[in-house]
Amino acid sequence: MSASIASSVTGTRPPTPTTAVPDVVRPYRFQWDPSNRLPGPESVTSDGRGVDAIPQLGNLNLNFSSTNLSLGSVPEEWSSAKHGFNAISTVLNNPHKPQDPPKAHHPLPSVPPAELPRVRRKDFDPYLSSISDEWARFETAHRNTEAGPSTPQHLPPLDSVPSVFFSTDFSLTDAATFAAVTDNEDPTSLAHSLPLIEKLSHYADVVETHLTHEISERSSSFFAALHNLNHLHAESTQCLTQIANLRAMLEDVDDNVAKRGLQVVQRETRIHEIREVSVAVEKVSSVVELSARARSLPWHEALDVVDRLEKSWNPPVGEAEAEGNGLSVPLSALDAFSVLPDHLRTLTLEITSSLSTELSSALKTDLFSRIRGSASEDALKRTSEPLVAGLTRTKGIREAILSWREVALSEISTLVPENLKELPQPEFLDALRTTFDTILKALDALHVQGIVVGQVLQATQSNQETLQDDFTDLVGSATELAHSSLAKIVSARADKHIALPLPEFDAFFSATWSFVISCEVACKRMVVSLRAAAVAQGKTWLQAFHQSRLTQSAKLVEDELWNPKETAGIVQTTVDRIVESAVRDVKEDRPMKPAGKMLQIEERNYFTVHATSDVLLLLADYLMVIVNLDMLITDTMSRAIEFLKAFNSRTCQVVLGAGAMRSAGLKNITAKHLALASQSLSIMISLIPYVRETFRRHLSAKQAVMLVEFDKLKRDYQEHQNEIHAKLVAIMGDRLSAHIKTLKVVDWNSPKAGVNDYMELLMKETVTLNKVLSRYLAPAIVQDVMTQVFAAINHRLSGEYAKIELPSLEAKERLLADARYLRERMTGMQGMGGALQMLETVVQEK
Incomplete structure (x- = not known):
């Protein structure tokens, strides 16, 4: 294809x-x-x-x-x-x-x-x-x-x-x-x-x-x-x-000319170096011998050897011969001395440890000497000066001070005895004061030691600021350690201290608080442990103290029979101290005043009862607390106000509420009981301003707003007193109602000589009331009460008289005789005026 x-x-x-x-x-x-x-x-x-x-x-x-x-x-x-x-x-x-x-x-x-x-x-x-x-x-x-x-x-x-x-x-x-x-x-x-x-x-x-x-x-x-x-x-x-x-060509020149010449130069240099090494070996042997012999020398000579060897270890360029070892090279360049720095450091540490031990021993001896009061700053300076100088050379002064810190804190901890917890209070207080004094002396000794060592360091041109801070911190740490140990002991005895009476607790608290303040001044900072323990125990004691007095006050008022009592000398003296405390603190004991029938406050006299007298003594204890325990001022004030409120409330219950009929077994509350209760309240009303002023002097400006509670308390007392006075008027009103009932059943048709029975009994009770009030109350109060009583009698009888239907002139005369009898018996009584003739006018107009 x-x-x-x-x-x-x-x-x-x-x-x-x-x-x-x-x-x-x-x-x-x-x-x-x-x-x-x-x-x-x-x-x-x-x-x-x-x-x-x-x-x-x-x-x-x-x-x-x-x-x-x-x-x-x-x-x-x-x-x-x-x-x-x-x-x-x-x-x-x-x-x-x-x-x-x-x-x-x-x-x-x-x-x-x-x-x-x-x-x-x-x-x-x-x-x-x-x-x-x-x-x-x-x-x-x-x-x-x-x-x-x-x-x-x-x-x-x-x-x-x-x-x-x-x-x-x-x-x-x-x-x-x-x-x-x-x-x-x-x-x-x-x-x-x-x-x-x-x-x-x-x-x-x-x-x-x-x-x-x-x-x-x-x-x-x-x-x-x-x-x-x-x-x-x-x-x-x-x-x-x-x-x-x-x-x-270049390789041939390099092999046949340059390298051979270089070998000749290198061999000549090597021969020169060997000769120098031979000389240096002899000198090195002397250095080795010197370093080995340093341990057997005194510490200052040993330090000289260490300094020489350290300078020879790596001296500046060109200065190796001048350092005294004869070597032209630094020792750091020799392998034979590779362990020399470690050896020198070990030797320096041994010298530092030895000097630190000696310095701690010297400072410890000085500490106990100062506690016993037989120390001298010059002696301490002479002893510590060579030691501090040596430690400065070894750069171990800070480690030495830290070592002394551990020793000092250990010794401070032994100054607080462990058996203080179980001692009875008198022995405990004596031992505590001794311990306080010992610790203060020890803190002062540590402070002085810091100053002396600082002066020595300043003489050696060392930086003593940091080391001075270390001594200051040591004083603070020693203070905290001592306070912590004492706080544990004080806390362990809390149950015993709560039950102490005021003088004994004051002695304990004052000694402890004074020690706390002195220690804080010494270490220049606040130390919390003992301060907090003392304040907490003070508050606990104050609560127990207050609760005890509330119980005593309630018991006294409930058992009071409200009969006038002679004012004992201690009561009058205590009231005078309360009055004087408004101006200044009263701590010293003053002569006891003689007993009297009435209690005198400034220019005013008051009847008193047994409960009121004892409550006044209890009230004075609160003022003694703020004078002696000023750290508890606000807590004491709130409890003093609560104490006075409790007395007012309890008095109101037993008198106005008829509690005395159950607690003291009284059949009824009479005008005398009410009058004496009013007198007791008057005494408190008179003393509240002085108590308020006493607390005001001890309070700060911000705390002064709490004083408004005293004003409220005074109003409560006055309202209570007004209720007692109203009770007196109410009693007479009840008696008047009973007599009016008798008036209503009088038979005006039958003749009777003299005044009617209701009028005679009414006037007898009114006169008795007037006599009782006039005896126990101030005239102004008597007048106020009697005025209300007279107004009630006139008003009630006028109404009843207007209702009576007189059957005859003889009956009118009998009623008019009752009115004249009332006017005659009341004439001269306080609070009476023209209103006495009002009943006669009412009868004559019938």
Whole structure:
């Protein structure tokens, strides 16, 4: 089938015209023989003609290669095995890049200009001689082809090939391109495929013909470039040969001259170094002996040895000889002394540990001497000065102070006896005060030691600020440790302290609080543990103290029989102290005043009862608490107000509520009971301002707002007292109602001498009330009460008199006699006025 296709193709179009090549043309060969060099064509670079000077070749066999040259005609240095294949086709075409199909109008790649050396004409003689035979054959062939045309006469036009084949993106995989090539016909059909194959073959022949023609036209330029490349190859080979010769010469000079001279210099240097090492070994032995002997020396001499060796370890450049070891190199450069730094550090640590122990021992001795009161700052300074100086040299002063810190805290912890918990209160208080004094002396000793050591450090020009802070921190830590131990002991005795009376608890609390303040001043900061324990125990004691007094007060009021009692001297003295406390704190004991019938407050006198007198003594205890325990001022004030409220409430219950009839066994509550209860309230009303002022003096400006509670308390007492007075008026009102009932049943028809019984009994009770009130109450209060009583009598009797129907004149006289009797008996009583004649007027008008 392929034969038929070929015959059909041959029969459909004429073959591509070609030019016959003469038989005399032979393969082109290069011959490189300088001795047979003949004159040849001038260099393309010598006459300026360029590649166009080479004659056009008509029929040229392009199948020649340098492989056809005879063996030895080209030097081995030009072999591509050594320098690579440097043909122009290889230079222009990257072998690692796939080649694009040739394009009819694609320009040849540009060749960068080579920097060729300037050569002479005679330099080409060897080359021309080597190609003379080939050149002769070339000229013969050229003469034979001059008669014929240089180019084919009838080249098929390139326009006959459709432009789609010259497209840069030509690809038969593209549907549009494939349709244009096949003319939109089915290429699988035999009727269409054969003409299509012939057409494509014709297009290929046209393109091939034009490519052959173009190559023929450019063959002269190619051979000129090849000539130049060969020449460059020869020049580069010669250059490489010269470079190889120079390298060989340099290696010979290096081996025979330079290296031998260098060996001589190195050996002379080695001899000099050996001599120096020999001398240094002797000096090193002395250094080793010195370092070994340092342990047996006193610490200050040992430190001198350490300093010398440390300076010799890595001295500044040029100063090794001046350091005293005689070595011209630092010790750090010698392997024999690689462990010397560790040895020196160990020796320094041993000296530091020894000095720290001695310093701690000296400070400990000074501490206990100061506690006993037999220490001297000069002695401490003399003892510590050499030790501190040594520790400064070893840079171990801080570690020494930290070591002393542990020793000092351990000794401080032993200053607090463990048996304090079980001692009776008197022995405990004495032992506690002794412990407080010992700890304060110890803290003062630590403070003085810090000052002395700081002075010594300042003399050595050391940085003593940080170390002074360490001593200050030591004082604070010792204070906290002592307070923590004491707080545990105080907390363990809380049950015993709560039950203490005020003087004994005051002695304990005052001593503890004074110690806390002194310690905080010494360490310049607040210490919480003992402070908190003391305050908490104070509050607990105050609560127990308050609860005890509330119980006592309630019991006293409930058991009170409300009879007047002589004022004991201690009661009067206590009241005077309460009054004086409003101006200043009263702590000292004052002479006892004599007993009296009435209690005197300033210029006013009051009757008192047993319960009130004892309650006044209990009230004074609260004031003693704030004078002695000023840390509990606000808690004490609130409890004092609660105590006074409880007394007021309890008094109201037993008097107005008739609670005394049950608790004290009274048959009834009389006017005397009410009057004495009113007197008790008056006493409290009079003392509340003094109590308020006492608390005000101890309160801060912000706490003073709490004093308003005293004003409320005073109003409560006054309201209670007014209720008692109203009770007196109510009692007389009840008696008046009973007498009015008697009045209503009087028989006015039967004659009777004197006044009626109701009037006689009413006046007797009224006079008795007036006498009782006048005896126990203030005149103003008596007048106020009696005025209300008289007003009630007049009002009630006037109404009853107006209702009575008198049967006769004798009955009117009897009623008028009752009115006159009332006026006569009330004349002179407080609260009486013109209203006494009102009843007589009512009777006369009947």
